[in-house]
Amino acid sequence: MAGVGDMLNEARNSLGLGEPNKIHRWYATRNGSAFAAGSTPWCDMAITYWAFHSGNHRAVCPQGDRAYTVWHAQDFQRLGRWHSGTDASVRAAKPGDIVFIDWNGSNSVGAIDHVGVVEKNLGGGRVQTIEGNTDNRCLRRVRAADVIVGYGRPAYSGASSDVVSAPSGSPLLRRGAGGDRVFQLQRALLKAGEKLPTFGADGDFGAETEAAVKSFQRKAGITADGIYGPQTAAKLAAAL
Structure with missing residues (x-):
């Protein structure tokens, strides 16, 4: 979408x-x-x-x-x-x-x-x-x-909604990815209390987004590899 x-x-x-x-x-x-x-x-x-x-x-x-x-x-x-x-x-x-x-x-x-x-x-x-x-x-x-x-303010569909939810964990999202699912992930991370101090939610999976994913993974007690997949998605959805 x-x-x-x-x-x-x-x-x-x-x-x-x-x-x-x-x-x-x-x-x-x-x-x-x-x-x-x-x-x-x-x-x-x-x-x-x-x-x-x-x-x-x-x-x-x-x-x-x-x-x-x-x-x-x-x-x-x-x-x-x-x-x-x-x-x-x-x-x-x-x-x-x-x-x-x-x-x-x-x-x-x-x-x-x-x-x-x-x-x-x-x-x-x-x-x-x-x-x-x-x-x-x-x-x-x-x-x-x-x-x-x-x-x-365009009436964007998908992740631009005021409702914040965790995106699907498949396919995997990792550093270098971009697009609507990354934007949705960033908004969800911010909602869950993680920080993206420089760029905020911009749709680019860069160093700050990777660090935020790792931070969330550590708090959730799962492997902190900075890759957003099904296990991290499930934990993030529960946190929201």
């Missing part, structure tokens, strides 16, 4: 992408030659592309494909899934949220210039994003409330 982790992994696959690129070509094929490479900004095309290729198109683009950021933000407003860009609101942003930006800091939806997907909440009213068409490339950026008009 698609979810936040899949959306973020698809965005990460585009990091470093320049122009012309696959996103323009794909969007032009679906929506007409007017969107061919070089003819229009592609930041929101990138969001649409990542959503479609990660299985999250309905959640991220609830009114269909978007290349125009204002219309995309209005889609979230109409569905009641819009959060303002105040400092307090940005502090509550989550990975997978679609963040809309006005370089002039107007906080007006009609003035939105740019869009990205939240990869991490850095605290203090700042988020780390992945964005297309930033310096004509796909790059990670750090954005703060002063330029964020607001963000839409």
